[in-house]
Amino acid sequence: MVEKEKARRIVDELLVYFLAHDIVDFQVNVRFHNNGFTAEIHGLCSKAPADMDEFAKMLRIPRNPNMEDYYDELLGTRKSHADAREYHLLGMMIDDAQIAYEDSEFKVKVSRKFEM
Amino acid sequence: MTRRLSNKTKDHSHPDFQAFLYRIIAGYCVILMLIGIISEPSADLLKGMVRIFTSPSNLITDYFEVGNFGSAFLNSGILTLASLALMRFKNVRLNGPMIAALFTVSGFSFFGKDIFNSVPIFLGVSIYARLVGKPYSQFSLAALFGSTLSPVISYIAFGTSLSLPAGIIIGYLVGIFVGMILPPLSSSFLQFHHGFSLYNVGFTSGVIAMMVASIMRLFGEEIDTPRLIAEQYSTGAGIFLTCLSLALLLTGFMINNRSPKGMKEIVDCPGTLVTDFVMEAGLGATMINMGIMGLLMIVFVILLGGTFSGPIVGAVLTVIGFSAFGCHIKNSLPILAGVVLAAFISPMDTGDPFTLIMSALFGSSLAPIAGYYGIIPGIAAGFLHMTLVTNVTYLHGGLNLYNNGFSCGFVAACMVPFLDMINDIREERKNGRKGKSSPDRG
Numbered sequence: 001m002v003e004k005e006k007a008r009r010i011v012d013e014l015l016v017y018f019l020a021h022d023i024v025d026f027q028v029n030v031r032f033h034n035n036g037f038t039a040e041i042h043g044l045c046s047k048a049p050a051d052m053d054e055f056a057k058m059l060r061i062p063r064n065p066n067m068e069d070y071y072d073e074l075l076g077t078r079k080s081h082a083d084a085r086e087y088h089l090l091g092m093m094i095d096d097a098q099i100a101y102e103d104s105e106f107k108v109k110v111s112r113k114f115e116m
Numbered sequence: 117m118t119r120r121l122s123n124k125t126k127d128h129s130h131p132d133f134q135a136f137l138y139r140i141i142a143g144y145c146v147i148l149m150l151i152g153i154i155s156e157p158s159a160d161l162l163k164g165m166v167r168i169f170t171s172p173s174n175l176i177t178d179y180f181e182v183g184n185f186g187s188a189f190l191n192s193g194i195l196t197l198a199s200l201a202l203m204r205f206k207n208v209r210l211n212g213p214m215i216a217a218l219f220t221v222s223g224f225s226f227f228g229k230d231i232f233n234s235v236p237i238f239l240g241v242s243i244y245a246r247l248v249g250k251p252y253s254q255f256s257l258a259a260l261f262g263s264t265l266s267p268v269i270s271y272i273a274f275g276t277s278l279s280l281p282a283g284i285i286i287g288y289l290v291g292i293f294v295g296m297i298l299p300p301l302s303s304s305f306l307q308f309h310h311g312f313s314l315y316n317v318g319f320t321s322g323v324i325a326m327m328v329a330s331i332m333r334l335f336g337e338e339i340d341t342p343r344l345i346a347e348q349y350s351t352g353a354g355i356f357l358t359c360l361s362l363a364l365l366l367t368g369f370m371i372n373n374r375s376p377k378g379m380k381e382i383v384d385c386p387g388t389l390v391t392d393f394v395m396e397a398g399l400g401a402t403m404i405n406m407g408i409m410g411l412l413m414i415v416f417v418i419l420l421g422g423t424f425s426g427p428i429v430g431a432v433l434t435v436i437g438f439s440a441f442g443c444h445i446k447n448s449l450p451i452l453a454g455v456v457l458a459a460f461i462s463p464m465d466t467g468d469p470f471t472l473i474m475s476a477l478f479g480s481s482l483a484p485i486a487g488y489y490g491i492i493p494g495i496a497a498g499f500l501h502m503t504l505v506t507n508v509t510y511l512h513g514g515l516n517l518y519n520n521g522f523s524c525g526f527v528a529a530c531m532v533p534f535l536d537m538i539n540d541i542r543e544e545r546k547n548g549r550k551g552k553s554s555p556d557r558g
Contacts, residue, residue, distance in 0.1 A: 061395055066209055069254045070299070071390045073306045086488075089390045115250070 003114050006068075006093065007037050012076025013090045014041050014108055021049045023106060036095070036113040048101035056099045059108075061091030065115065068093045137210045137399070138200065140367075141218055144360075145197035148222070151356065152190030161186050169232045172275030174267040174339070175514030178227050178426035180346035180353075188426055189356075192225035195234060199260055202238065208253045212392035212402065212440040216314075217260035219437020223430035224264065228517040233266035233273075236288045240295015247296075258299040261317035264518040265294050268328050271515060276337055294324060309528035311389035312488070314442045315481040318521015325512035332513075339513030345425045345470060353424035357414055357432050364436070365407025372400025379404060386487030387442035394440060402440045409439040409448065413477055416452060422473040431477035443480050447487030447494065451479045454498020462503075475505050478520030482527060489535045500527045 007030060018026055018041060026043025049055065071089055091097070094110045101107070156164065164187025171182045179188035199221050208214065221229060241259040245252045252259075272278065272287035302320040313319060329339055372378065378401025385391050393402040413432045422428060435443060455476040458464075464472075479501045486494020505523035516522055 061392075064209065064211070065251075066253050066256060067211075067213065067390060069250065070257050070303055071306065071311075073303050074311045074389060077307055077310060086386065086388050086391070088392065088396070092390065 009075035042107040058087040059097035148193030156186030173270035216441035223433030226426035234263040236291025237295040240292040312528040315521030318518025319525025322522025325516035329513040350423035361410030368403025388484040447483040450486040450494025451498040454495035458502035481524040
């Protein structure tokens with residue numbers, strides 16, 4: 001149950017990023033497996049988000065289990081303003097992130113292993 | 117155009133890095149203890165420690181005044197070292213938030229925290245971790261910050277009409293209970309201020325302490341709020357803070373290969389929770405930022421004619437700590453300006469600048485508002501904090517040491533939705549001008 005809730009919050013936070021960048025035609029795919037889950041969002045946009053590199057940098061922050069239980073209530077609760085640039089917490093809660101912009105499609109795929 | 121970005125960066129959990137960080141903070145604790153030991157004859161030191169341990173410790177109890185200069189430093193060194201040892205034992209990875217928490221423990225050990233009244237909180241958090249079947253390390257932040265409620269234990273033990281054994285037992289039981297409820301509550305209360313008050317546990321603890329104080333008052337126990345402030349040790353304490361800030365600045369500069377690299381990343385951060393400067397910009401830049409903020413706070417205290425009493429030393433150390441976790445010169449100055457503005461345009465007596473300085477220094481909890489929304493909202497946040505902070509102490513009877521954190525939670529909760537609304541309107545107008553359809557539009 002806890003991990004399902006965390007998955008929901010992670011997807012919420014990713015949606016905040018998409019909506020903040022006016023990407024309003026997108027698909028979300030979440031898949032749970034034995035030891036974790038993967039969330040993938042891809043949507044159409046005419047050009048890559050200007051802060052894509054910065055976003056990627058924040059997602060690449062190493063996972064930190066010591067922080068997530070304390071701060072995870074913040075995930076997905078922020079307003080989706082275009083200049084919002086705080087995704088450190090999201091980075092701390094995932095084990096892997098892949099971001100790509102190809103053929104007018106922006107794609108983010110994150111995965112998280114269940115808590116040890 | 118095709119761009120792909122992936123892979124996690126190297127983290128700072130490397131054993132060498134962690135050992136180095138643990139050693140630096142342990143060294144700081146040893147220095148605190150040495151200052152304490154060499155400042156007082158051993159008999160006076162011992163008597164001072166006993167007086168500190170047996171003090172009710174609610175706000176404002178300056179341990180320089182209750183004990184003496186040496187015992188306050190020794191108390192800070194012992195409690196910070198014990199906290200660090202607990203973190204090491206529990207395999208906690210040190211980072212920006214942990215540095216903030218340890219410096220906060222160190223700072224508040226000059227006016228309210230000691231090992232006697234902090235242990236029950238740590239125990240309560242430990243029991244909670246066992247109950248939910250998770251490692252203690254996941255709640256280490258709540259445990260360290262949670263010792264803000266340690267006066268609850270000391271006050272019940274030494275400040276009420278209960279006999280000493282009954283007071284200690286009841287105080288410890290209440291402390292353990294408080295420690296057990298703190299982690300889930302502090303996490304939940306984050307939503308109240310949307311992560312715009314850095315001293316989140318201060319708000320949570322304020323609510324808990326308000327309930328404890330209400331229960332005590334219901335049973336006829338009036339809570340005295342002392343005002344014990346020592347000004348006679350100001351020079352020594354000021355020299356200590358200056359040396360510490362300079363040491364942080366120079367050590368950071370050396371670690372950073374004698375460059376200010378990473379400082380731009382720090383000052384460009386809004387500072388909202390959760391921004392770990394060690395992760396964002398590296399340890400060297402973080403230490404430089406801590407040193408700069410320490411010096412800035414020292415200058416601020418001197419300019420306003422303040423003295424370095426125990427609480428003000430604690431406030432400066434807390435800001436230094438939070439300069440690894442959200443505070444920097446760009447987002448903190450507007451808050452300081454707002455607090456000073458409120459004090460000087462109101463009929464408030466600024467002849468005794470203690471309240472003003474404490475409110476300004478701890479008002480840095482609201483630095484993310486200035487960092488995220490801009491200078492004017494930051495000044496407004498400082499202004500509102502100054503108006504509110506003097507009115508909330510009665511609610512918890514000084515049993516919550518992070519009184520300013522309590523006030524800042526309310527300020528952030530009131531301001532953030534309003535500022536978001538302004539941003540929404542601006543964005544709507546911008547989208548309207550560009551002819552875009554907004555997904556937010558109903």
